[in-house]
Amino acid sequence: MKNYVTLLFFVFSFSLFSQNNKLETGEYSSTTPAAESLKMILSDNNKFHLSILSGTYEVVNDSVYFKTSYDDTPKFVLEYSNPNPKSDKITIDLGENSFYRFYNVYVGIQKTSDTAIEYKTIKELLNITDDFDYERKQLSFEIDKSSFIYFVEENLYKESVIEKYQIPNNVSQIKVTYYSNDLGRLNLKGFYDQTNKKLIVAEGKIPLKFSLNKDVKKDVLKEKPIEKRVEKDWTYPGKKEINNYDTAVDTAVAVVDTSYVPSYIFKLKIDSNxxxxxxxxxxxxxxxxxxxxxxxxxxxxxxxxxxxxxxxxxxxxxxxxxxxxxxxxxxxxxxxxxxxxxxxxxxxxxxxxxxxxxxxxxxxxxxxxxxxxxxxxxxxxxxxxxxxxxxxxxxxxxxxxxxxxxxxxxxxxxxxxxxxxxFLHSNEEITDKPIVNEVAVDSTFSVYGFDIFRQRKNVYQLKTKQDVLKEKWSKILENRLLEKEVNFTTVDIILREFNYDGFNKALYNSSEPIVIPTDLQSINYINKHYKIITNTKFNDTVATNYDYYNLNYTLIGVLDRNSDLSNNPSKEYQTKVLKSYKDLLTITNNNLLVKNSYMNALKRSEFFEEFLVQYEDFFNTIVKENTNLIENLDNAYKQNNEAGIGWNDFKYEFANNANEAAWTVVEKNKDVNWVKKAIFWSETSLKIEKDNSYYLDTLAQLYYKNGEKEKAIATELKAIENIKDNSTEQTEQYKIVLEKMKTGAY
Missing domain, CATH: 3.40.30 (Glutaredoxin)
Structure with missing residues (x-):
């Protein structure tokens, strides 16, 4: 630490005496990263004072107790962003640093408020094998999506600092800046000598003596984490002991080559009026x-x-x-x-x-x-x-x-x-300060915490109402739909809107929870030019090259925003959404990913008859009578597994869909032909997942509807026998069904 301070004195001295113009006196704050605590005070008599520690003090009788500003300021500054919205991971970016700088830093991950905190060293997270790796390089690692993250600055001989931060849902990257400063750990105490007007301050055996010159303004305290505590001998279950090294110094800050002169001299043009x-x-x-x-x-x-x-x-x-x-x-x-x-x-x-x-x-x-x-x-x-x-x-x-x-x-x-x-997509999501009482503090406009643009009343404010812009956008789409040729500017805007990084997000920080009329216009436009779009390499035109799978996945994601079409009173609205599905299904030649999504939409709408027609076609495409079911599913998995799910998930999803289609017949259709088809679907689901109580209940009720009373009763009894986890509610429901079957009251 001594070398660090000495070098800073040299650098500042060099800078001051190289100035020809008269400097304005007062207090200057350092803007150098990791040295923000430094204060340079220039006096009227051409003298300067360098302050490297500040805070508050309390006088009790003759004693003075000092509390450094580091006690109340975060050790770790976090910047949240979402460059990869689809990722199920969060990248923790420590910037370009030496691993040695983080030797005493731990990271804790807490999935939810009810789960335990899992701590690891930075060394473990970065998978570093060399303890003496001092090289500066980009340091980053990934964690699973979680609700809270903890950063711990461990001190083996005094209190360790633990800071807790809440992670918003829409975050896929966290940039971390670490402010380490051993001076902040000093436990200073002193007393004031009234006779000699001296202030004696010490931590240890050698005291420092101060005489009064003039007052210096106190620093403004920064925002605090939602939780901060200090613990001596801090540990966690399974923690390994580490060697006690001296505090690392950020060489990028400390080492300054004052002899360097750039080959290019930059000059601003300052006008006279x-x-x-x-x-x-x-x-x-x-x-x-x-x-x-x-x-x-x-x-x-x-x-x-x-x-x-x-x-x-x-x-x-x-x-x-x-x-x-x-x-x-x-x-x-x-x-x-x-x-x-x-x-x-x-x-x-x-x-x-x-x-x-x-x-x-x-x-x-x-x-x-x-x-x-x-x-x-x-x-x-x-x-x-x-x-x-x-x-x-x-x-x-x-x-x-x-x-x-x-x-x-x-x-x-x-x-x-x-x-x-x-920037417009990230400025409302960036939080450069910790949170207090579970709520983000001042996560407003500025990325790095400068106050200039936090004065929001002085910043130009958008005047156009969102509904007005929607009308303009609708008119643009209406005109484009009349054109024969594809317009890739329109395509680009549409796809950005669909991925929640378009103009509505940029200007209004909003996204639609359901499919709106302009979404349907946009999908119609994409459907109209589908083949050209999927066969075009966009380069830098859009963020992603929209191949066959990506485009299908995006369009389905938009059409599936509605959790339940039946909740919308307008049958006309349902019809429009379903028509967009049908058009996409035709264009993609009955692509199974699209078909599956279309069937789910039908199932949630009033058009359950159409759902059964579509499901029958889907089922018959995969399952062939008098052939091996597993072989049929395996062929379908290899040919149509666009979503990349595992074989078991694919198999059980198919079984679940078969059961749900069969259950639709139980609930909504008494037609004998559909009952017979549904029995086949239900029996197929049980070939995949034998003795599933839900599937057995469905099959039992279908048997009863088909006039097979004894078979229905036997199957319902089997359903009750196979209920898992001793569910009382499920057992009672099935017993009621069984009693109705026995008495003929079904």
Whole structure:
């Protein structure tokens, strides 16, 4: 730790004395990852003070008890995202680090609130065999979907820190930043010498003595986990002992080569007036104009110039050999009195001290200026830029939809552009702070916790109502359905909507729980051009190449959103959903995956007669009379197992479907012909799963309907004998059926 502090003193000294301009005095916070606790205080007399530890204190008589800020701030910062919605795993990304940095870190997984916590070391999770692997590399591992995750920073001689985080359902990746700092573990105590005006502080034998200079502001405490505790000699069942190494140092932070000079010197163009800055922005469509409108406050021109110099230096180091356009994201301008009229034309109010404008001079943000140094520093500019891209997309969408001269094709292109913006799909899901009392704290707009865009009232808000946009989208689909040629922009938008990452999710953070009219229009469009779509390689046009199986799976997923069609009072609605199924079934030449889903939809609708017709066709396609049933199922499994399920699951699913179809006849159809067919289906289910009590009950009632009373009674008795887990309710139900059969009251 001593080397770390010494080197930081050297680096800061070098940076300070290389400045020619006068620096603004005050307290500066470090923005270097893993060194955020460092504070640099610059005094008016050209002196600086470096603070590496802060917190709160309590005075009891002559004694002073210190509590470091690390006691209340999370050791682990989590960022949730969902790049792989279909995955049943969660990727834990520790970033580019050395394993040695995590030698004393444990991860606990808790599937639900009622299950036990399973702890493992990072070494076990990463499957590392070399204890002395100091190389920096990308560290990640996978866990099963779970409700809670625990991170433990173990201390063998003092208290260990345990932090608990709740995992939302729609998360497939968690990025973890670990803030380790041994100084935070100091157990400082002291007393104040009134006579000599000295503060004596110690942990151990050698005390530190302090004389009063002036007050320093306390740090603001960060958000807390839902649960945090400290335990001495922390352990868990089965935990292995580890060697006691010294605390690791993140070499990427500590080692700084001050002799390095980039070969490319980056310079920002700072205009002399706001009009010219607006012109510059207009000619750079991919940049945003950041205007600091605060010339008379402590956020002075000199502070702005210092910020610009740092930004240029950081950008130069990043670009290294030459200009990289995509890394040049912002135009900066500091206003003066001569800009008064231009600001008035922009509708800027007196208290709007920070403006962010797009290339057309439209306001994306207008509010407080306090922390632009953090939000727009070069190394944070990527996340800030992503947020602004999202805000600008909402503004452009409003403008496009409200523009009466805009064509439907223009609107469609804008919808596709919005759909492709990854940030818009993730900003409402990212939680960069732990949760308190089981509820996510402040999981609002900013990815990295800067306050600038958390002032939501100052950010441009989407004005278009969702119903208005749905009408536009419906009109687009209506027109496209009249065209003979396929439009892949339309296809792209449809497929993104179907996978919950389209414009509705991006703009409104919403998804439809049931099939809506535009979904049916969209499916009709896909069905119309099905063969072309499944035979086209999309490259970067859409997120996934939609081959035969992927497209079927996606369309079925949409049509199957309705848990029960019979709950919808509109028979017309049911008919439309089922027609889309029938069309897809025809196009796919009775694909079994589609057929199975179609039958399930029919079973849940009022059209049970059609369900029986479809099931009979399905059953006869697989099962041939006077042939071996298992061989028939095996052939069907090999030819049609698109979902990739195991052989046993395939077999038992077939048996269950046969029983359900037979039971439909028991409940809803008294036709003798259907009863005889259902008996065959039921008997087949019992060949696969012998003595299944549910299947036996179905068969017994079918026998009775077919006039085979004695056979029915014997089968119902067998059903009762084979009831598992001694279910009283099931036994009572079957006994009632048996009694009715015996008395003729069935």
């Amino acid at each position: 706001l009009k010219d800055a607006l012109k510059q922005a207009k000619s750079h469509k991919n940049q945003f104009l950041v205007v600091i409108n605060n010339p008379n406050s402590k956020t002075s021109l000199s502070s702005f110039n210092s910020f610009i110099k740092n930004y240029e230096s950081e950008a130069g180091y990043s670009m290294y050999d030459g200009y990289v356009p995509e890394n040049d994201r912002f135009i900066f301008y500091f206003t003066s009195k001569k800009d008064k009229e231009t600001l008035k034309n922009l509708g800027v109010l007196n208290n709007e001290t920070l403006l962010v404008l797009n290339s057309e001079g439209q306001k994306l943000y207008a509010g407080n200026v306090d922390n632009y140094h953090d939000s727009f520093t070069y190394y944070n500019s990527s996340s800030t830029y992503s947020e602004l891209i999202g805000i600008n997309a909402k503004l452009k969408s409003d403008a496009m939809i409200s523009n009466k001269k805009a064509t439907l094709e223009d609107v469609e292109k804008q919808l596709l552009e919005v759909s492709k913006l990854e």
